[in-house]
Amino acid sequence: QKEVEQNSGPLSVPEGAIASLNCTYSDRGSQSFFWYRQYSGKSPELIMSIYSNGDKEDGRFTAQLNKASQYVSLLIRDSQPSDSATYLCAVGPSGNTGKLIFGQGTTLQVKP
Amino acid sequence: DTAVSQTPKYLVTQMGNDKSIKCEQNLGHDTMYWYKQDSKKFLKIMFSYNNKELIINETVPNRFSPKSPDKAHLNLHINSLELGDSAVYFCASSQELGKNIQYFGAGTRLSVL
Numbered sequence: 123q124k125e126v127e128q129n130s131g132p133l134s135v136p137e138g139a140i141a142s143l144n145c146t147y148s149d150r151g152s153q154s155f156f157w158y159r160q161y162s163g164k165s166p167e168l169i170m171s172i173y174s175n176g177d178k179e180d181g182r183f184t185a186q187l188n189k190a191s192q193y194v195s196l197l198i199r200d201s202q203p204s205d206s207a208t209y210l211c212a213v214g215p216s217g218n219t220g221k222l223i224f225g226q227g228t229t230l231q232v233k234p
Numbered sequence: 235d236t237a238v239s240q241t242p243k244y245l246v247t248q249m250g251n252d253k254s255i256k257c258e259q260n261l262g263h264d265t266m267y268w269y270k271q272d273s274k275k276f277l278k279i280m281f282s283y284n285n286k287e288l289i290i291n292e293t294v295p296n297r298f299s300p301k302s303p304d305k306a307h308l309n310l311h312i313n314s315l316e317l318g319d320s321a322v323y324f325c326a327s328s329q330e331l332g333k334n335i336q337y338f339g340a341g342t343r344l345s346v347l
Contacts (some may be wrong), residue, residue, distance in 0.1 A: 166277065220333060
């Protein structure tokens with residue numbers, strides 16, 4: 123079992139729709155959870171961080187965390203073609219090493 | 235000013251050569267990292283340093299040697315390059331250990347021929 127799993131996609135949604143990206147993780151003691159966006163040929167860019175159960179909203183983005191189910195998701199409302207990218211889920215496992223474990227990423231395509 | 239900067243951006247070299255990648259951050263962060271992203275886009279941590287002290291060494295071949303002369307710099311030296319070392323190498327930094335929001339450099343695309 124991979125430590126952090128994402129569906130590689132591509133996930134295709136029409137412009138204006140809600141894109142839902144999902145991630146599961148194996149370390150039940152994980153403390154921190156992140157979503158990074160990576161455009162082709164570019165570096166990962168942090169878009170959301172979440173540390174406790176529930177929802178966290180920032181503009182068009184909502185991160186959802188359920189530690190009991192070991193599940194974290196990212197919702198993108200009113201998707202735009204500029205949101206087309208690979209979205210990387212990253213998990214900070216138990217322990218204080220600063221280590222992040224990344225999923226393989228989900229490619230999102232927003233079609234005009 | 236770029237917050238986390240890496241040089242070079244591209245590196246093309248022959249098998250068996252030795253090469254270095256440099257990384258500098260001007261964010262005042264205590265912790266720096268090296269990641270490798272392979273052709274399948276899987277991003278995996280290699281090393282982390284906190285205030286010049288090695289914290290993480292993730293089963294990386296000992297041909298890879300990180301060096302941190304001060305907390306603003308973390309360089310990566312690779313000896314005897316192999317074809318499988320071809321990848322994009324990202325440097326990142328975070329404010330301190332445990333404050334895991336990490337900021338990434340632009341990456342160094344290494345091609346070993």
